[in-house]
Amino acid sequence: xxxxxxxxxxxxxxxxxxxxxxxxxxxxxxxxxxxxxxxxxxxxxxxxxxxxxxxxxxxxxxxxxxxxxxxxxxxxxxxxxxxxxxxxxxxxxxxxxxxxxxxxxxxxxxxxxxxxxxxxxxxxxxxxxxxxxxxxxxxxxxxxxxxxxxxxxxxxxxxxxxxxxxxxxxxxxxxxxxxxxxxxxxxxxxxxxxxxxxxxxxxxxxxxxxxxxxxxxxxxxxxxxxxxxxxxxxxxxxxxxxxxxxxxxxxxxxxxxxxxxxxxxxxxxxxxxxxxxxxxxxxxxxxxxxxxxxxxxxxxxxxxx
Ligand SMILES: Nc1ncnc2c1ncn2[C@@H]1O[C@H](COP(=O)(O)OP(=O)(O)OP(=O)(O)O)[C@@H](O)[C@H]1O
Numbered sequence: 001x002x003x004x005x006x007x008x009x010x011x012x013x014x015x016x017x018x019x020x021x022x023x024x025x026x027x028x029x030x031x032x033x034x035x036x037x038x039x040x041x042x043x044x045x046x047x048x049x050x051x052x053x054x055x056x057x058x059x060x061x062x063x064x065x066x067x068x069x070x071x072x073x074x075x076x077x078x079x080x081x082x083x084x085x086x087x088x089x090x091x092x093x094x095x096x097x098x099x100x101x102x103x104x105x106x107x108x109x110x111x112x113x114x115x116x117x118x119x120x121x122x123x124x125x126x127x128x129x130x131x132x133x134x135x136x137x138x139x140x141x142x143x144x145x146x147x148x149x150x151x152x153x154x155x156x157x158x159x160x161x162x163x164x165x166x167x168x169x170x171x172x173x174x175x176x177x178x179x180x181x182x183x184x185x186x187x188x189x190x191x192x193x194x195x196x197x198x199x200x201x202x203x204x205x206x207x208x209x210x211x212x213x214x215x216x217x218x219x220x221x222x223x224x225x226x227x228x229x230x231x232x233x234x235x236x237x238x239x240x241x242x243x244x245x246x247x248x249x250x251x252x253x254x255x256x257x258x259x260x261x262x263x264x265x266x267x268x269x270x271x272x273x274x275x276x277x278x279x280x281x282x283x284x285x286x287x288x289x290x291x292x293x294x295x296x297x298x299x300x301x302x303x304x305x
Contacts, residue, residue: 009046232283
């Protein structure tokens, strides 16, 4: 369990993180979201003991990060923002060094190095120095050092930043495969990351917690959630007939061939519209149920703050 209580960080008069409190349990993959400058990295740095809070506390599996830093840090793997340091080491030298730092030795160390290099797919760059790597490979080296000691807690600051779409997919699969009994916190402003890997999402802005929900519940707050898109050449009569259904809140004209039918709060449209189409024998090409858009919800929550 991670327990965060009233966590606050000020830089002079400026409050970057403002009394955040939340807990994360094993098995959860928490997406930590917020616009630029919201306080995500500052929070990650305090969770991992890199930055001292002005007020509040962080407990990692019962160990206070300030009072019992060694016990707490042993349990954490951290991928910070940006790239790993030690630029003049080769990837292999760097990972070997990190394995030593984490107390691995002998056969256990060799096996773990082999496994991590395979998991993060670093074979082709093992003998290149870190400073010559592309941004994507630097992120992957950072990820490899974070998981080296198979930590109970993984804190990843923008883990897929700079990766191409294939690498993003691989890293997300890796995170999902590791998640079983770990606590994983991912800071991101990429909303697709949340639906792809997270079981829960916290949204912050100006250092304050604004929302704490499952990705599904967040999506359900989208004005488009449950809307139905109809592919059909339409007339004002079609629109009027749709609007007369009690489950319909509004009908948006997307193009001459497409209508978006929005539901009243809590209503389900699909069956009502199907029935109308069948009864009136409308020439509908396709009909899609919309899931909603996380970026609409994110904008609504963070712009209101
Ligand atoms: N050492 C510092 N001194 C002064 N201000 C700082 C310091 N570190 C961070 N800040 C400020 O605190 C705020 C939060 O920064 P932080 O890096 O935590 O945001 P973020 O949510 O991670 O943003 P991004 O998505 O852009 O990485 C910003 O306004 C930043 O300028």
